[in-house]
Amino acid sequence: MIGASSPPSPSPRLAWSGVAKSFGARTVIRGLDLSVAAGRSLVIMGGSGQGKSVTLKLALGLMTPDAGRILVDGEDLALLDGKARRAAFSRMGVLFQGAALFDSLTVWENVAFRLLNADGFGRSEARARASEALGRVRLGPEVADLYPSQLSGGMQKRVGLARAVVTAPRLLFFDEPTTGLDPIAAAAINDLIVDQVRGLGCTAISITHDLTSARTIGDEIAMLHQGQIVWRGPPAALDESPDPYVRQFVDGRLDGPMSA
Numbered sequence: 411m412i413g414a415s416s417p418p419s420p421s422p423r424l425a426w427s428g429v430a431k432s433f434g435a436r437t438v439i440r441g442l443d444l445s446v447a448a449g450r451s452l453v454i455m456g457g458s459g460q461g462k463s464v465t466l467k468l469a470l471g472l473m474t475p476d477a478g479r480i481l482v483d484g485e486d487l488a489l490l491d492g493k494a495r496r497a498a499f500s501r502m503g504v505l506f507q508g509a510a511l512f513d514s515l516t517v518w519e520n521v522a523f524r525l526l527n528a529d530g531f532g533r534s535e536a537r538a539r540a541s542e543a544l545g546r547v548r549l550g551p552e553v554a555d556l557y558p559s560q561l562s563g564g565m566q567k568r569v570g571l572a573r574a575v576v577t578a579p580r581l582l583f584f585d586e587p588t589t590g591l592d593p594i595a596a597a598a599i600n601d602l603i604v605d606q607v608r609g610l611g612c613t614a615i616s617i618t619h620d621l622t623s624a625r626t627i628g629d630e631i632a633m634l635h636q637g638q639i640v641w642r643g644p645p646a647a648l649d650e651s652p653d654p655y656v657r658q659f660v661d662g663r664l665d666g667p668m669s670a
């Protein structure tokens with residue numbers, strides 16, 4: 411857990427307020443109300459197809475809600491003009507599922523991508539910042555000039571994490587951070603996520619199927635089922651919850667009738 415002892419903040423850093431999203435006739439998110447206070451780490455869990463990725467994409471501005479609002483520090487993202495919108499998104503960092511590195515760029519160029527392509531940094535300063543970020547995820551200078559294909563899956567995730575934190579974001583998003591990793595690499599990435607979120611003092615939102623990861627990186631877990639939050643609480647409360655959906659998830663029975 412990351413910020414369990416921090417006092418709750420009165421104004422959420424990020425909130426989904428009455429958010430709805432459909433694709434054709436299929437309603438995926440239905441009146442979602444969810445918020446995360448500054449400095450806290452929220453993990454959104456749920457079975458396949460319940461709307462976790464859509465929830466994340468709505469917060470990242472990669473999808474637009476049909477109804478409701480996405481609020482960052484109380485400001486509706488949809489109402490921000492171009493400059494303010496760019497500023498809001500520049501304070502966000504994302505570790506995408508599968509790390510999503512550019513194969514044709516070296517490790518340091520991947521980490522420095524935003525610095526080089528959006529923030530106007532020269533190559534030398536961008537490289538210095540990338541090296542510093544790589545060090546924070548315990549990757550040494552010997553990897554800086556390698557290409558992603560020369561790295562293991564766990565190292566690629568670490569490079570993705572370095573890229574997410576290189577701009578010292580206030581909001582960090584993790585999309586299935588342990589998918590595809592063996593248990594040792596998964597535990598390492600979970601620990602690095604905790605270190606980075608705590609070190610930067612930022613707010614974290616993760617989506618995952620992985621209960622071990624959720625317990626490690628989350629101050630709170632929210633269970634998404636059919637586009638709504640059906641349970642929310644600290645990881646320790648999961649085991650005691652009588653909620654049938656939570657029980658299915660914790661007991662690994664998500665193929666039951668409620669998983670549809």
Ligand SMILES: Nc1ncnc2c1ncn2[C@@H]1O[C@H](COP(=O)(O)OP(=O)(O)OP(=O)(O)O)[C@@H](O)[C@H]1O
Binds near residue numbers: 459460463464619
């Ligand atoms: N761009 C899209 N166009 C049409 N349908 C979509 C689109 N994106 C998501 N969906 C649908 O929305 C539903 C929820 O998808 P989402 O990817 O959010 O689920 P999830 O909870 O992240 O599942 P998983 O854990 O399997 O990734 C699915 O039925 C999916 O097919």
